[in-house]
Structure formats: structure tokens, C-alpha cells
Amino acid sequence: MKSNVPSLEILYEDDWFAVIDKPAQCLSVPGRGPDKLDSILHRAEFLFGEAFAIHRLDEATSGLILVAKTHECQKRMYAHFREREVKKEYRALLRGHLLGERGEVRKPLRCDWPNRPRQIVCTDEWSKDSITFWQSIGREGNNTRVRLVPFTGRSHQLRVHMQSLGHGIIGDEFYDDQFTDEPRLLLHAYRLEFRHPFTNAWVAFVAPCPF
Numbered sequence: 001m002k003s004n005v006p007s008l009e010i011l012y013e014d015d016w017f018a019v020i021d022k023p024a025q026c027l028s029v030p031g032r033g034p035d036k037l038d039s040i041l042h043r044a045e046f047l048f049g050e051a052f053a054i055h056r057l058d059e060a061t062s063g064l065i066l067v068a069k070t071h072e073c074q075k076r077m078y079a080h081f082r083e084r085e086v087k088k089e090y091r092a093l094l095r096g097h098l099l100g101e102r103g104e105v106r107k108p109l110r111c112d113w114p115n116r117p118r119q120i121v122c123t124d125e126w127s128k129d130s131i132t133f134w135q136s137i138g139r140e141g142n143n144t145r146v147r148l149v150p151f152t153g154r155s156h157q158l159r160v161h162m163q164s165l166g167h168g169i170i171g172d173e174f175y176d177d178q179f180t181d182e183p184r185l186l187l188h189a190y191r192l193e194f195r196h197p198f199t200n201a202w203v204a205f206v207a208p209c210p211f
Contacts (some may be wrong), residue, residue: 005046006038011064011205016073016198017054018044021207022065024184028056040065055081058156060172063090063189064207076197081153089191090148090158091137091209094167095178098144102135105161109154118174119156121164130154132161143170147190158187186211 012019020040022028027039044051044067052074054066068074080086108127112118131151138145144167148158159175162168168176171185188211193204 005043008040008043008047011207012203016070017066017068017077018048019192019205020044020065020067022057022062022189024060024062027059028065029053041067054078055153057189058159058185058187060185061187061189062184062207062210064192064205065189066192073197077194080194080197084151085194087191087193088150088153088189090150091188091190092146092148092158092162092169093140093186093211094144094146094162095170095176096142096144096167097139098134098136098146098165098167100136102133105132105134105164106130107161107164109157109160111155117155119154119160121160128152128154130157130161132158134162159185184211 009021010018011021022040027036029041030037030039041051041053048069050069052068052071054068054074054077057063057065066077068077107121107130108123109119109130110122110127112120129152133149133151135147136144137147150157159169159172163175169185169187170176171182173179188209190209191206196203
């Protein structure tokens with residue numbers, strides 16, 4: 001009998017973890033309620049028997065996500081992320097023409113509590129330091145394609161930081177001021193690099209940008 005659990009696009013797999021290319025509009029981990037069960041982690045649990053979350057991507061974001069097959073791998077990869085030893089690169093298409101070739105955004109963020117899950121730039125006691133490096137790849141019509149490298153990993157960080165520059169990511173229902181009914185958020189987790197938690201080899205993975 002065939003399972004009705006959707007498949008995963010696995011880019012790499014070994015005894016300890018899998019690298020998965022997550023589609024847009026797919027949860028990283030299950031949410032509350034049976035209608036929120038389908039997710040990368042749920043699919044991985046069905047496929048591998050056991051699976052453990054290492055990090056998350058926003059539901060609307062596509063691209064590279066790691067899933068551990070053992071608790072020990074999860075623990076070691078948590079440490080890599082906590083110590084900022086994992087290099088992450090995203091690609092995005094921004095509304096309008098972003099001036100300059102490269103730069104950085106250093107603006108603290110916190111949850112916009114009355115409008116969760118939205119985040120806002122804020123400097124109160126609940127805000128957290130947030131840093132994003134950006135590089136323009138080129139203009140496409142009235143838009144700008146960019147390479148984004150987050151130094152910190154706050155919720156919605158890239159999305160809020162780009163909005164704060166006056167150039168929201170196209171398709172962002174929360175932060176794109178000109179959002180209409182675009183089919184998806186044009187933000188993609190493009191590259192991950194880190195030291196393998198068991199072999200110690202430096203590994204790098206790329207998921208081609210779908211837009």
C-alpha cells in the first residue's frame with residue numbers, strides 16, 4: 001500500500017544527517033493541529049524512522065535544510081549553529097533598485113507581539129542584535145537580485161532587514177509593501193557550509209535557485 005506522505009528532495013544523505021531541498025510553502029517542523037502535520041521533519045521521520053530538527057526555514061522560504069538522523073548529530077549540529085560555525089547564503093529578488101554593490105544591515109529585531117509572527121526593528125530590552133550582509137548580483141527589470149549572508153539567525157531577519165532598506169522581498173505577504181498575490185516568496189536558502197559533525201571534513205551544499 002502506498003503512503004500518502006509526500007516525498008523529499010534529498011541532495012545528500014549519510015548515516016548521520018540528510019540535506020534536503022525544501023519547497024516553498026512547506027513547514028520545517030509540524031505545527032499545531034492535524035492540518036499542520038505535513039512538514040519536512042514529518043516526512044523525514046516517515047522515511048528514516050527517526051529524524052530530529054537541526055534548524056528551520058520559514059514556511060514560505062525554499063532551499064537547503066538539514067535533518068539529523070540521531071540525537072548525537074542533532075546535538076553536535078546545534079553547537080555548530082550556536083557558535084556560528086555554519087556558513088549560510090541565501091538568494092532573493094527585491095522590489096526596486098537597491099543602490100550600491102554591497103553592504104550590511106545591523107538593526108536589532110524583536111517580535112511584533114500584537115501582529116505575530118511579524119518581527120520589527122526595535123531597540124528595547126526585548127530586542128536582539130541582528131546582522132545581515134548583502135551583495136547585489138544584478139538588476140532584473142525593476143527589481144534587484146541579491147546574495148544575502150546572515151551573521152545572526154533571527155526569525156524573519158532577512159525579510160525585515162531588506163524591508164528596512166526600502167526594498168522588500170517580492171512575494172512577502174508580511175513585509176513587501178507592494179505585495180499583491182504573487183505565488184511565492186522569492187527567498188531561497190542557496191548554500192550551506194560546515195564541518196561534518198563526525199568526519200570533521202569541510203562540506204558544502206548548494207540548491208539551485210528556482211526563480
